[in-house]
Structures are given as structure tokens and as C-alpha cells.
Amino acid sequence: MKNRTVLLFSSALLASLLTGCVGLWHERSHHEASSVVQFLYPNKDTPFVQPQIPTLRLPLRVGVAFVPTGFGDGRGGFRHVQANFTEQQKTELLRKVAGQFKSLPFVQSIEIVPTTYLRPGGGFENLDQLRAMMGIDVIALVAYDQAQNSDETEASLAYWTIVGAYIVPAQRNSTHTLMEAVVYDIASRSLLFRAPGTSTVQNHSTLVRTDYSLREASAKSIEDASAQMTANLAQELELFKVRAKEEPQNVRIEHKPGYTGMGDLSGLFAALLALIFLGGRVALRRT
Helix, strand or coil, X not given: CHHHHHHHHHHHHHHHHHHHHHHHCCCEEEEEECCHHHHHCCCCCCCCCCCCCCEEEECEEEEEEECCCCEECCCCCEECCCCCCCHHHHHHHHHHHHHHHHCCCCEEEEEECCHHHCXXXXXXXXXXXXXXXXXXXXXXXXEEEEEEEEEECCCCEEEEECCEEEEECEEEEEEEEEEEEEEEEXXXXXXXXXXXXXXXXXXXXXXXXXXXXHHHHHHHHHHHHHHHHHHHHHHHHHHHHHHHHHCCCCCEEEECCCCCCXXXXXXXXXXXXXXXXXXXXXXXXXX
């Protein structure tokens, strides 16, 4: 009778464990994103803003900002989503992006724009406000999209203990991250260039460590995608200098009063710009 009672108890406990695990064994997913398109064009009924040929007046004042996180709620408003990307991570990344611009001799200043200065769906009107308030000419908007998914695999294990079975399902976790930096001339609404970065992290974990594993994967994926984006940004900056030299019909360059130098740009580039835009009347200074 005693053995039968123990057997019944063990069976009931096993059933309870299995029932509990069934409740936990479900596909988990998390998605968060910020979108440059949704920020600049929040209303589908608003006509697309036709960009003009940008006129860059050197030296430039550049702003760097994160696009607000949020999605349209279908009623003309926006709903915010819980973010894995912490404010500290965002600040560190903005500093790295700002560092790419600091090396340019024709950039006068870099301003990291506080998150509170941008609102979801603020559009170019929001950028105009930043231009008036902070005196910036060009802005680098950073956006990201991260999707995480965790599902059970066939690697789930069952351990028998003194009180029955202990189920340890293994989880297959995947994290995909896209980072993007887009650089706009605010006055002309013109996209000057963009730099993307991507990362995919895949791992396995036990059910009880899935949340911890996903947080670690999220941080690593963001770090990897950010590093790739900043590296691509440096390349795009160099390519933009070449395009400005070779395609003066697409990018106009002017000098602000009192500015007579192009820093340590190549002498040929500086001479060509002076010839095209200033008729050779500007004295160039090398640093």
C-alpha cells in the first residue's frame, strides 16, 4: 500500500511537472525597433517630401541622435515598446558615431541630441526645431531593429530524481539586429548617405536560463551591429567626399563668412572645390 501511494504521488508530481512545462514550452519572441521612415514620414496621407539639391555651408555643425522607439497605434498616435537597448548603450554608440565626424576638417562642431528632443513621428518639422534650437546643419539619425526568438528543440532532457522526473528543455535562441545611420541635410531634406550594420547571434540554453541568454545575445548582437555600422560610416564619409568632388551638380559647397580652409583634405579636392564654387578666390589653408 505504501509503495502504491509513493507511485501515485510520483505519477501525480510527474504529471504536474509535465503540465507546467507544457505551459512554459512555447515559442518566445521579442521585437523592438525604431524607424527613420516612420519618424520622418509618420502620416501615410502626407505627400512625400521632395528633397532639394543640398547646399552645405562649411564648416558644418552636425547633430547625432537616436530615432525614438515606437510604432503607430492606428489612431494617429504612437505606442512605445519595451527596449532591450539601454540608454547607456545608445549614448556610447552616439559617441562613436560623433567620433567619425570629429575627424573631418570641415566639421565645426558635433552635438549629441538628447532623446527627449525627438518625438515619435516628429518628422522634418522636428528636425527644423532642432536646427533652430541647436544651430545644427546636418543630422545623423541612428535607428535599429532587433528581433529575438526562442523555441524548444529536440535536445530537451529528462532527469529522474528521487521525487520523479525533472524536465530540462534546451532552447534554440536567435537574435537578429539591424543598425542604420542616415545622414540628412536638414534644410534641403536631402539624404546625403547612409551606413548599415547587421548581426545574427544564435545559441542554446536551458529553459530556466533562456531570459538571461537572450539578454546576453541582445547586448552582443547590438555591439556587433554597431561596430559594423560605425566602420561602414567611416567608409561612407570618405565616399561622400569623393562624390562631392566629382558630382558638384548634386552637392553644392559654400563657405561661411570667415571660413577659408578645408583642413587636411587633399590639396586637389580643395583646389577643385575652390575652382568650382569660389572661382579660385579663396585662399586654402592646410593643417
